[in-house]
Amino acid sequence: MRAEAKTEALTARTAALTASGSGWLGAARRDAVARLAAMGLPTKRDEYWRYTDPASLTAATPEPAALFDAGDEAPAFDGIDAVKLVFVDGMFDPAQSDDPATAGIEITHLSQAEGVDIHWAREVYGVLEARGQIPVQRPLATLNTAYATQGFLIRATAKAAKPVSFIYHHKSTTSDALLHHCIKMEPGSELTILESGPAAARMTSVMEVEVADGARFHHIRAQGRDHARRAATHVFSRIGAGALFKSFTLTANGCLTRNEQIVELVGNDGVAHVAGAAVGDGTFHHDDTVFMTHEGLRCESRQVFKKVLMNGAVGVFQGKILVKPGAQKTDGYQISQSLLLDGDSQFLAKPELEIYADDVKCSHGSTSGAIDDTALFYLQSRGVPKRVAQSLLVLAFLAEAIGEIEDEAIAEDIRLRLEGWLQRHEH
Amino acid sequence: MLNIKNLHVKLEEEDKVILNGVDLAIGAGEVHAIMGPNGSGKSTLSYVLSGREGYTVTEGSATLEGTELLDMEPEERAAAGLFLAFQYPVEIPGVGNMTFLRTAVNAQRKARGEEELSAGDFLKIVRAKAKTLQIDADMLKRPVNVGFSGGEKKRNEILQMAMLEPRMCILDETDSGLDVDAMKLVAEGVNALRSEGRSFLVITHYQRLLDHIQPDFVHIMAAGRIIKSGGPELALEVENNGYADLLAEAE
Numbered sequence: 001m002r003a004e005a006k007t008e009a010l011t012a013r014t015a016a017l018t019a020s021g022s023g024w025l026g027a028a029r030r031d032a033v034a035r036l037a038a039m040g041l042p043t044k045r046d047e048y049w050r051y052t053d054p055a056s057l058t059a060a061t062p063e064p065a066a067l068f069d070a071g072d073e074a075p076a077f078d079g080i081d082a083v084k085l086v087f088v089d090g091m092f093d094p095a096q097s098d099d100p101a102t103a104g105i106e107i108t109h110l111s112q113a114e115g116v117d118i119h120w121a122r123e124v125y126g127v128l129e130a131r132g133q134i135p136v137q138r139p140l141a142t143l144n145t146a147y148a149t150q151g152f153l154i155r156a157t158a159k160a161a162k163p164v165s166f167i168y169h170h171k172s173t174t175s176d177a178l179l180h181h182c183i184k185m186e187p188g189s190e191l192t193i194l195e196s197g198p199a200a201a202r203m204t205s206v207m208e209v210e211v212a213d214g215a216r217f218h219h220i221r222a223q224g225r226d227h228a229r230r231a232a233t234h235v236f237s238r239i240g241a242g243a244l245f246k247s248f249t250l251t252a253n254g255c256l257t258r259n260e261q262i263v264e265l266v267g268n269d270g271v272a273h274v275a276g277a278a279v280g281d282g283t284f285h286h287d288d289t290v291f292m293t294h295e296g297l298r299c300e301s302r303q304v305f306k307k308v309l310m311n312g313a314v315g316v317f318q319g320k321i322l323v324k325p326g327a328q329k330t331d332g333y334q335i336s337q338s339l340l341l342d343g344d345s346q347f348l349a350k351p352e353l354e355i356y357a358d359d360v361k362c363s364h365g366s367t368s369g370a371i372d373d374t375a376l377f378y379l380q381s382r383g384v385p386k387r388v389a390q391s392l393l394v395l396a397f398l399a400e401a402i403g404e405i406e407d408e409a410i411a412e413d414i415r416l417r418l419e420g421w422l423q424r425h426e427h
Numbered sequence: 428m429l430n431i432k433n434l435h436v437k438l439e440e441e442d443k444v445i446l447n448g449v450d451l452a453i454g455a456g457e458v459h460a461i462m463g464p465n466g467s468g469k470s471t472l473s474y475v476l477s478g479r480e481g482y483t484v485t486e487g488s489a490t491l492e493g494t495e496l497l498d499m500e501p502e503e504r505a506a507a508g509l510f511l512a513f514q515y516p517v518e519i520p521g522v523g524n525m526t527f528l529r530t531a532v533n534a535q536r537k538a539r540g541e542e543e544l545s546a547g548d549f550l551k552i553v554r555a556k557a558k559t560l561q562i563d564a565d566m567l568k569r570p571v572n573v574g575f576s577g578g579e580k581k582r583n584e585i586l587q588m589a590m591l592e593p594r595m596c597i598l599d600e601t602d603s604g605l606d607v608d609a610m611k612l613v614a615e616g617v618n619a620l621r622s623e624g625r626s627f628l629v630i631t632h633y634q635r636l637l638d639h640i641q642p643d644f645v646h647i648m649a650a651g652r653i654i655k656s657g658g659p660e661l662a663l664e665v666e667n668n669g670y671a672d673l674l675a676e677a678e
Contacts, residue, residue: 375519379531380478383531384534385500389502395522396519
């Protein structure tokens with residue numbers, strides 16, 4: 001795309017948006033506006049958008065997305081005792097939400113942090129996102145930093161009393177949501193963040209997570225099942241010494257999902273696990289893009305991504321492990337696998353390793369295959385009907401990713417959702 | 428119990444005949460053994476009876492208590508009372524052994540119109556049966572056959588047989604890969620299941636398994652047919668003289 005065309009596209013995309021606010025937040029937004037102008041919006045020609053066309057994410061207005069009726073399926077994480085914070089089409093709705101104070105940690109809406117000169121979030125908001133632009137640009141995240149007015153600033157100083165659950169309802173077929181959360185985990189603190197729902201016809205989100213020394217952060221999300229919804233999500237995390245960061249995403253349906261994880265292990269002995277289970281049928285296009293940077297000594301990282309695809313669904317995985325000079329004793333693991341339930345679906349994987357230290361252990365694997373006929377026959381020969389046997393084998397395929405969820409009740413919720421999806425898609 | 432008549436089978440994907448007119452009748456409570464050289468069609472017979480894909484039946488029939496097996500799906504054959512103990516039990520990563528057993532038991536009960544076993548009842552039964560086969564709690568928790576030794580895999584097959592209580596059991600080279608002690612343990616598991624209403628077809632290369640599981644009848648299979656039938660003494664004859672004489676005699 002020529003320079004003028006790029007500028008025009010950016011002008012159109014941001015026409016209805018304003019980088020508002022005074023104080024530290026206003027400054028961070030204006031800085032992002034300038035950074036965005038310099039890089040422009042992504043196009044299909046960009047190296048990391050080759051397998052996923054960003055056109056519908058960068059278009060001036062979102063494609064309308066029909067609302068989805070989940071039938072009798074309970075909302076995700078419904079049975080988990082959590083502080084529920086509800087958004088409708090990207091706007092926080094206090095009336096449907098719990099009192100944030102009950103979480104026992106500091107939770108502030110972005111709008112309450114505007115106009116203040118000094119706030120802890122100034123070291124996080126747009127900061128982790130800006131760091132994550134090197135070496136690969138992520139303009140949609142910068143656009144979010146510049147224009148998002150919805151989201152929460154959360155600071156944990158100890159173990160939170162219960163998880164914080166962001167619930168994103170989609171009520172308007174043409175809604176366009178920008179959500180930006182910042183989470184600061186002080187040394188030794190522990191918190192679980194849950195996210196669920198489609199949020200809007202189109203959602204662009206950023207979550208920045210600073211995990212200080214010895215803190216533990218868990219993130220589990222179930223993305224909305226609306227078939228026509230589109231989402232571009234980014235999680236930027238920086239992990240201190242002896243700290244733990246774990247993020248798991250379930251994606252069932254959605255015509256376009258791009259989930260980016262940008263992780264920096266800066267302290268020694270840090271642990272970062274990112275995982276995902278995606279199941280899709282037909283127009284489903286699902287992209288996991290991960291950039292894992294090892295800087296500290298003896299850090300452990302795992303990337304576990306599994307996709308089940310049918311009827312022409314497309315899965316994409318772009319995962320990188322970068323081991324910086326001096327990051328000795330790194331233990332990096334990456335696996336991306338797809339189970340293709342028919343001949344029409346496809347899986348595109350680009351695993352990358354870039355290692356500048358000489359005493360590290362890094363492995364990566366990527367496979368694509370069908371259901372194992374021998375295992376299927378074995379189950380059938382024991383009396384298990386073929387369809388049940390297939391579901392069992394699909395769940396078995398996804399098990400390693402689900403195994404990354406530490407809380408057994410949350411893992412079970414995810415498993416039940418997958419079982420439900422498989423039952424509805426038996427063929 | 429099991430009646431096989433003039434069974435002819437070829438491979439689905441190539442024009443290769445594997446079974447060439449097998450006739451075999453197994454009465455209720457009887458134990459039959461099939462012996463034969465490599466490639467004689469013994470394993471194919473077990474797969475065709477249990478419904479594995481990849482084979483085409485060109486002629487003949489196989490009935491279980493009067494019902495034609497060859498028209499049924501593998502899971503229907505299982506619910507009708509057929510069980511195949513695999514020569515190479517399949518590893519299924521991600522599926523817990525206990526989940527697998529309960530799913531199988533309850534699927535069969537459901538197919539027969541019986542009430543499903545509750546988790547508690549199931550656990551009680553499986554623990555008792557596992558104990559006699561020296562299968563510990565850890566093996567029940569692990570994924571199906573993953574990381575099991577050869578002996579553990581075969582004992583796990585017998586545990587499944589004990590839980591599913593089939594009427595017609597086919598054991599496909601259950602002795603392969605087992606040391607003497609493991610073979611004894613497996614044989615004891617099988618013998619414990621012998622009863623008037625349950626029949627066995629034991630496929631083996633060697634006579635030694637038949638020292639432990641004593642058959643009523645022994646059949647010799649070669650080139651896709653049963654060429655000779657007799658009592659247990661036939662197995663001893665094979666052990667002493669090999670198959671060469673029998674093959675020559677058949678020609």
